[in-house]
Each structure stands twice: as structure tokens, then as C-alpha cells.
Amino acid sequence: MSALVLQRCAECDYIANFWRIGCPRCLGQLAAFDAQGAGVVTTFSIIHRWVARFDEHLPIVLVVVELAEGVEVMASLVGDDRVNVTVGAPVEVAPEGWSSKSQFRLATGSTN
Amino acid sequence: MRGVDVDFPPMPEPLLISYGSSAYEKKNGRDTLSHLFDAVSDCLQRAGLLPGDVDGLALASFTYPPGNVITLAEHLDMRLRWAEQGAFGGASGVMSVGHAADQIRLGHAKCILCVAGDAFTSGSHEKLLEDFTPAISEHLGPHGFGGANGVLAPLQTRHAALHGTRRDQLGRLCVTQRRHALLNPNALFQTPLTLDEYLEARPIAEPFHLYDCVMPCSGAEAVLVVSDDIAASIGRAGVRVLATREMHNASPGQLSEFSAGWEILGEELWSATGYSPGDMDFAQLYDDYPIVVGLQLEGYGFCGPGECGPFLETTDVSIWGELPINTGGGQLSVGQSGAGGSMIHLVEAVQQLQHEAGERQVDGAQRGLVSGYGLVSYGKGLCTAATVLERANS
Ligand SMILES: [Zn+2]
Numbered sequence: 001m002s003a004l005v006l007q008r009c010a011e012c013d014y015i016a017n018f019w020r021i022g023c024p025r026c027l028g029q030l031a032a033f034d035a036q037g038a039g040v041v042t043t044f045s046i047i048h049r050w051v052a053r054f055d056e057h058l059p060i061v062l063v064v065v066e067l068a069e070g071v072e073v074m075a076s077l078v079g080d081d082r083v084n085v086t087v088g089a090p091v092e093v094a095p096e097g098w099s100s101k102s103q104f105r106l107a108t109g110s111t112n
Numbered sequence: 113m114r115g116v117d118v119d120f121p122p123m124p125e126p127l128l129i130s131y132g133s134s135a136y137e138k139k140n141g142r143d144t145l146s147h148l149f150d151a152v153s154d155c156l157q158r159a160g161l162l163p164g165d166v167d168g169l170a171l172a173s174f175t176y177p178p179g180n181v182i183t184l185a186e187h188l189d190m191r192l193r194w195a196e197q198g199a200f201g202g203a204s205g206v207m208s209v210g211h212a213a214d215q216i217r218l219g220h221a222k223c224i225l226c227v228a229g230d231a232f233t234s235g236s237h238e239k240l241l242e243d244f245t246p247a248i249s250e251h252l253g254p255h256g257f258g259g260a261n262g263v264l265a266p267l268q269t270r271h272a273a274l275h276g277t278r279r280d281q282l283g284r285l286c287v288t289q290r291r292h293a294l295l296n297p298n299a300l301f302q303t304p305l306t307l308d309e310y311l312e313a314r315p316i317a318e319p320f321h322l323y324d325c326v327m328p329c330s331g332a333e334a335v336l337v338v339s340d341d342i343a344a345s346i347g348r349a350g351v352r353v354l355a356t357r358e359m360h361n362a363s364p365g366q367l368s369e370f371s372a373g374w375e376i377l378g379e380e381l382w383s384a385t386g387y388s389p390g391d392m393d394f395a396q397l398y399d400d401y402p403i404v405v406g407l408q409l410e411g412y413g414f415c416g417p418g419e420c421g422p423f424l425e426t427t428d429v430s431i432w433g434e435l436p437i438n439t440g441g442g443q444l445s446v447g448q449s450g451a452g453g454s455m456i457h458l459v460e461a462v463q464q465l466q467h468e469a470g471e472r473q474v475d476g477a478q479r480g481l482v483s484g485y486g487l488v489s490y491g492k493g494l495c496t497a498a499t500v501l502e503r504a505n506s
Binding site for chain 1: 251258259261262273315317319320364365366368490491
């Protein structure tokens with residue numbers, strides 16, 4: 001999955017960090033939009049053990065990303081250099097992800 | 113005025129009067145109901161009571177469904193005037209005691225049993241975690257998110273980045289809790305742990321390594337809250353529930369905010385009780401990971417914001433030290449019996465305040481803080497609750 005889809009409120013511009021049924025701030029309707037797909041890692045973990053169906057993807061780098069849109073999402077990184085992630089590293093949505101959810105990669109020109 | 117109680121009788125005082133545990137075992141042992149029964153039985157018999165004496169019941173369990181608090185009462189022939197199904201992860205236990213105490217003050221019930229526990233088989237714990245909340249199964253599961261380990265390890269990553277917190281500082285807590293566990297026959301870990309072993313353990317979800325993570329196991333824990341008139345007839349030392357506070361989803365929509373509301377709970381508890389962190393003879397702090405204990409130490413004011421690393425490095429947190437923490441070994445060294453982990457710290461606190469902790473007794477313990485935290489969801493634990501308990505000197 002390549003595009004990062006978020007929801008924005010038509011009434012108050014609230015942006016949801018994960019899928020919501022309606023706007024938590026004004027109870028208006030949310031509409032999907034394509035996010036810029038860029039952000040900065042605020043924290044992360046590097047997972048070495050989990051259920052067997054993910055074994056081929058280990059180590060999995062789970063990240064909290066503060067998006068350009070100002071909301072924080074949780075996702076994972078792809079790329080052979082993913083374990084070089086640091087707090088503050090810029091990331092971008094990765095077109096080559098293996099998850100059914102949007103994944104990120106370290107941005108070109110970042111620390112590695 | 114008609115329909116209004118104009119003559120208020122004096123409020124009954126709730127007292128914690130007993131505690132009980134089932135014998136912990138690794139996965140694939142006895143089932144959930146067996147563990148719940150053993151904890152209930154141990155707790156009631158210690159007080160000289162039977163299920164028919166109970167008129168309030170709180171239950172927290174992930175693996176007992178489709179059974180629930182009422183079917184447990186049905187199973188045990190209890191006639192209830194109050195019930196609560198705790199669905200608050202690691203905060204369920206503290207919340208249930210706080211709510212039970214309030215019900216007794218209101219006169220709605222007089223003898224409330226709070227029980228929590230689970231039994232796991234191979235694979236059932238991972239299955240539970242993958243579907244733990246709607247946000248997890250929808251948004252984190254597809255990332256291979258690593259369960260609670262993967263979601264909470266980022267707390268430590270960020271704390272280290274902001275404050276320089278080191279593994280060798282946090283590891284001291286794990287080493288100390290293991291010393292406590294060696295004095296607790298119910299602990300599943302019965303060999304000493306050195307700081308080197310802690311540091312060299314294999315990574316699980318970095319920065320978490322093996323000894324930062326609780327071991328899921330099967331077990332159950334229970335405590336009993338009764339009105340003061342019943343307590344008098346039981347003749348055991350009572351433990352007062354001085355104040356209890358809870359907070360859920362403390363920072364809506366934010367992920368890199370550390371606090372689950374601990375500093376607000378702390379302020380209110382110290383204000384309500386007139387005590388301060390320095391007055392606590394022990395602290396039983398929810399310990400799914402040492403960094404979570406560290407964050408609670410900061411939030412409740414045992415040390416300054418960001419300072420849990422140096423605090424754990426320089427403070428003796430053993431039962432012989434300045435601030436005894438998790439005096440029974442905690443979940444990290446006893447084992448995490450699912451929802452039982454929300455109650456194990458209360459069981460230990462009551463035992464300490466009744467001066468029945470044997471070899472691991474904190475000398476002359478009069479009061480302490482018990483704190484729960486849990487329901488790990490999208491990037492954080494959602495539920496927090498804390499209570500200040502004090503030995504009644506009557
Ligand atoms: Zn809105």
C-alpha cells in the first residue's frame with residue numbers, strides 16, 4: 001500500500017490519527033484524503049520476536065511518526081537500513097511495503 | 113421531604129481485611145475457573161468467611177469469557193447487591209478496590225470480593241494481544257507490532273533520547289525485584305538475577321530485552337473489602353482505603369506523551385490524604401516493564417520528571433531500603449497472570465500492611481501506594497488507577 005490515507009473533518013478540520021466513525025471534536029463527518037506521507041520519527045521499537053507469520057519481516061521496526069499534517073500515527077518501517085532509525089529521523093511513505101497498512105522508510109538524505 | 117433520606121446514618125468505613133492467591137503455574141496448566149476459585153478460596157478462608165457471606169463481587173479476566181462476574185457468582189452461589197466486570201487491563205484491580213470501598217461507604221454492600229486472574233495455553237496469549245482492542249486489531253496487528261512489548265518499548269526509546277535513561281539504571285529495579293521474589297514462594301522465578309545477566313539478555317523488542325518483559329502465566333489474585341462492623345467480627349488487622357483515583361485516555365490522540373495521568377492522580381492523592389511520597393513505606397507499582405515503573409515514580413513525585421534513571425541508580429528500592437518497590441517480586445519476577453497482574457500488587461500491599469509478609473516483611477509498614485496501568489491500545493496504555501492504603505490502628 002503506497003498512499004497514506006487519513007480522515008479530515010469537513011466541519012472543523014480535525015485530522016484523525018487512526019480511523020474514526022465520526023469527528024470526536026465536533027461530531028461532524030470525516031472524509032478520507034491522501035496525506036503528504038512525510039513525517040518525523042518521535043520514537044520506535046525494534047521487534048525481534050512475534051507471532052510466526054511475521055518471521056520473514058523481522059526485525060520489525062515499529063515507529064511513532066509525527067506527520068506533516070500534525071498528527072501522530074503508529075506504523076512500521078521497511079528497507080534494509082530500517083534498524084538505523086533514530087528519534088528525529090525523517091521518514092516518507094514507502095511504496096514497497098509488505099503490510100496491508102501504509103509503511104514508511106527512512107527518507108532520502110536522512111541520517112543513512 | 114418525602115422520598116429523601118433526611119437522617120444520614122454514619123457512613124460505614126471500608127476495610128481491606130484479607131487477600132489470596134492461586135498457585136501460579138506456567139501456560140498449559142489448570143484452567144481459569146480453577147485459578148479464580150483457588151484465589152477466592154484462599155482469600156475467604158483467611159478471613160473465616162464463605163461465598164454465602166459475599167454480597168459484592170468484582171472480576172477481571174481475559175480468558176473467563178463467555179463467563180463473567182455474574183456467572184462466577186452463579187457458580188459460587190453468591191447473592192450479590194453490587195458487581196463489576198473489570199475491563200481495564202492492568203488498572204482493573206485498583207479500580208475495583210476503589211469502587212468497592214465507595215459501595216461500602218454508601219451502604220450498598222458490606223462484603224465485596226475483588227478477584228482477577230487468567231489461564232493461558234500456548235498461543236492464546238499472543239491471540240489475546242493481537243485482538244486486544246479495536247484500534248490494535250485494525251491498525252497495529254497488520255504491522256506485526258509485537259504485542260505490548262512493541263507498543264510500550266517506544267516509551268523507553270523516547271525517555272532515553274530525552275533524558276539519557278540507561279538500561280543499567282532500569283535493570284537495577286529488575287534485579288531488586290528478583291531478590292524479593294526469592295522470598296515469595298508463589299514466584300515462578302526462583303533463581304537470582306544479576307545486572308550483567310539482565311544487560312546481556314537477548315533483545316525482544318528493543319530497547320526491551322528478556323528481563324524487561326513479564327512472562328505470561330496462569331494464576332489469580334483476590335482481596336476482600338468489608339464494612340467496619342464485619343471487620344470487627346473477623347478480628348484481623350484492617351487496611352484503610354484512604355483515597356483512590358483513576359484516569360483513562362489521559363492524552364487523547366497523542367502518542368509520544370509519556371504520562372497516563374500519573375502526575376494528576378498523584379497530586380490529588382497526596383492532597384486527599386495529607387501524605388506525600390516520602391510518607392509511603394512502600395510502593396507497589398504496575399510493572400509490565402521497568403520503564404513503566406520509572407514513569408510512575410516520576411508521575412507520583414518520588415523523583416523529578418525525567419529522573420527515574422538516576423533515581424533507580426542511586427536509591428535502594430529493596431524491602432530493606434529507602435523506598436521498597438514491588439516487595440513480592442512483582443509481575444516481572446512472579447509472572448503476569450493476565451488480569452491477575454492488576455491485583456497482585458494489592459494482594460502484596462494488604463499482606464504487608466497486615467504484617468503477614470514473613471521474610472519479605474517491610475519492617476513496621478503502615479501505609480503505601482498501589483498503582484495500576486494497562487489496556488494497551490494504539491501506542492499507549494489507556495487506563496490508570498492508584499490508591500493509598502493505610503493500616504488501621506484500632
Ligand atoms: Zn469536526
